[in-house]
Amino acid sequence: xxxxxxxxxxxxxxxxxxxxxxxxxxxxxxxxxxxxxxxxxxxxxxxxxxxxxxxxxxxxxxxxxxxxxxxxxxxxxxxxxxxxxxxxxxxxxxxxxxxxxxxxxxxxxxxxxxxxxxxxxxxxxxxxxxxxxxxxxxxxxxxxxxxxxxxxxxxxxxxxxxxxxxxxxxxxxxxxxxxxxxxxxxxxxxxxxxxxxxxxxx
Amino acid sequence: xxxxxxxxxxxxxxxxxxxxxxxxxxxxxxxxxxxxxxxxxxxxxxxxxxxxxxxxxxxxxxxxxxxxxxxxxxxxxxxxxxxxxxxxxxxxxxxxxxxxxxxxxxxxxxxxxxxxxxxxxxxxxxxxxxxxxxxxxxxxxxxxxxxxxxxxxxxxxxxxxxxxxxxxxxxxxxxxxxxxxxxxxxxxxxxxxxxxxxxxxx
DNA sequence: TCCCTGCCATGACATTTGTCAGATGCAAGG
DNA sequence: CCTTGCATCTGACAAATGTCATGGCAGGGA
Numbered sequence: 142x143x144x145x146x147x148x149x150x151x152x153x154x155x156x157x158x159x160x161x162x163x164x165x166x167x168x169x170x171x172x173x174x175x176x177x178x179x180x181x182x183x184x185x186x187x188x189x190x191x192x193x194x195x196x197x198x199x200x201x202x203x204x205x206x207x208x209x210x211x212x213x214x215x216x217x218x219x220x221x222x223x224x225x226x227x228x229x230x231x232x233x234x235x236x237x238x239x240x241x242x243x244x245x246x247x248x249x250x251x252x253x254x255x256x257x258x259x260x261x262x263x264x265x266x267x268x269x270x271x272x273x274x275x276x277x278x279x280x281x282x283x284x285x286x287x288x289x290x291x292x293x294x295x296x297x298x299x300x301x302x303x304x305x306x307x308x309x310x311x312x313x314x315x316x317x318x319x320x321x322x323x324x325x326x327x328x329x330x331x332x333x334x335x336x337x338x339x340x341x342x343x
Numbered sequence: 344x345x346x347x348x349x350x351x352x353x354x355x356x357x358x359x360x361x362x363x364x365x366x367x368x369x370x371x372x373x374x375x376x377x378x379x380x381x382x383x384x385x386x387x388x389x390x391x392x393x394x395x396x397x398x399x400x401x402x403x404x405x406x407x408x409x410x411x412x413x414x415x416x417x418x419x420x421x422x423x424x425x426x427x428x429x430x431x432x433x434x435x436x437x438x439x440x441x442x443x444x445x446x447x448x449x450x451x452x453x454x455x456x457x458x459x460x461x462x463x464x465x466x467x468x469x470x471x472x473x474x475x476x477x478x479x480x481x482x483x484x485x486x487x488x489x490x491x492x493x494x495x496x497x498x499x500x501x502x503x504x505x506x507x508x509x510x511x512x513x514x515x516x517x518x519x520x521x522x523x524x525x526x527x528x529x530x531x532x533x534x535x536x537x538x539x540x541x542x543x544x545x
Numbered sequence: 546t547c548c549c550t551g552c553c554a555t556g557a558c559a560t561t562t563g564t565c566a567g568a569t570g571c572a573a574g575g
Numbered sequence: 576c577c578t579t580g581c582a583t584c585t586g587a588c589a590a591a592t593g594t595c596a597t598g599g600c601a602g603g604g605a
Contacts, residue, residue: 152427152565157452158360165363209408225354251360284551297534300592319593331533486581515583521563561592
């Protein structure tokens with residue numbers, strides 16, 4: 142009885158390489174590969190995998206959002222998140238979205254197949270170092286608006302541009318920014334963006 | 344006669360997966376894997392691969408710098424750069440460093456082996472879309488100092504912090520920043536950093 | 546109901562940032 | 576030798592940014 146896998150990663154080369162890696166295991170079978178989060182649910186419907194390996198960073202729907210959709214429609218499909226960045230907030234959100242495991246891409250290749258098997262067996266797989274980081278960093282202290290404003294600031298927009306985009310007054314944008322700067326312990330907007338993003342809060 | 348390969352990528356999972364993918368080809372053999380740029384030259388000395396696959400983004404020495412070292416000591420070792428980001432400046436610098444090929448990670452997995460064979464045969468392998476981008480973006484218009492200042496600005500430092508780090512007066516830092524902002528077509532520091540980085544100028 | 550929190554806004558203020566003009570020194574190239 | 580480009584600095588100015596106090600409004604507990 143082989144474990145049926147779905148692979149989602151926007152980088153075709155990595156996707157294909159992971160597929161090759163997992164195909165080496167006799168008890169694993171890759172039944173579907175997709176390159177965008179939007180396609181995950183559809184592929185799950187069609188191929189009914191046992192485990193879905195989802196990258197977080199994907200165009201369109203990200204892996205965490207895709208995980209939530211999958212779990213909502215197919216509670217028996219296990220989700221293993223595989224990501225480049227071990228952002229604490231990613232782990233928290235992934236687990237809240239119903240993921241059973243969370244693996245960063247610099248874990249040894251040999252451990253991936255094991256992680257898949259454990260997840261399939263109903264166990265949780267979480268990098269212990271990351272788990273402690275997640276506890277330390279905690280949940281995002283930012284309010285909804287503060288988060289939105291920082292996201293808008295990511296591309297180097299001016300206050301005026303952000304105000305226009307979010308339909309807010311410039312003063313309000315600056316208030317939210319100031320508040321976010323305070324909460325992140327930063328001294329300016331750019332630093333606040335880096336800190337928040339590094340924690341997976343954006 | 345198999346082609347001997349060296350793999351360098353800081354993400355162990357990706358490294359292992361690529362290794363599995365390439366091992367499927369009967370004429371290819373992965374003889375060494377390293378996870379940092381500093382280890383590339385040493386591994387080449389020991390294993391004498393025919394082709395080295397190097398990621399650009401690596402801790403310590405980046406893939407392009409490693410390529411230059413390898414080519415200087417072993418001119419008969421071909422270098423194929425494999426990277427996540429198709430930054431125009433990366434391609435230019437990679438070719439200047441003596442790389443024979445440049446592949447982004449969202450090319451189909453099936454093409455990688457072909458790219459390796461072509462590089463080994465003495466041909467150049469370059470993503471055509473990326474090549475035109477590189478021509479459009481052109482060489483970095485930034486002077487040495489401008490580049491340094493933008494790099495220092497990447498972490499959200501204030502002018503005062505950058506001045507201290509670079510042993511310059513605050514006025515000078517602001518002048519270089521202003522100049523860089525003008526050259527990148529940005530309207531502020533943060534945007535200039537994004538544009539310059541996106542072009543591979545930092 | 547009252548209180549608290551989040552959200553929105555305004556106005557005022559100090560600081561930081563971006564721009565500009567002007568000046569010097571240095572090195573490379575014609 | 577002269578020009579050009581780069582790097583450095585100063586001083587001054589306008590614009591953008593960050594902070595603070597204050598107020599209004601809505602929703603969710605206690």
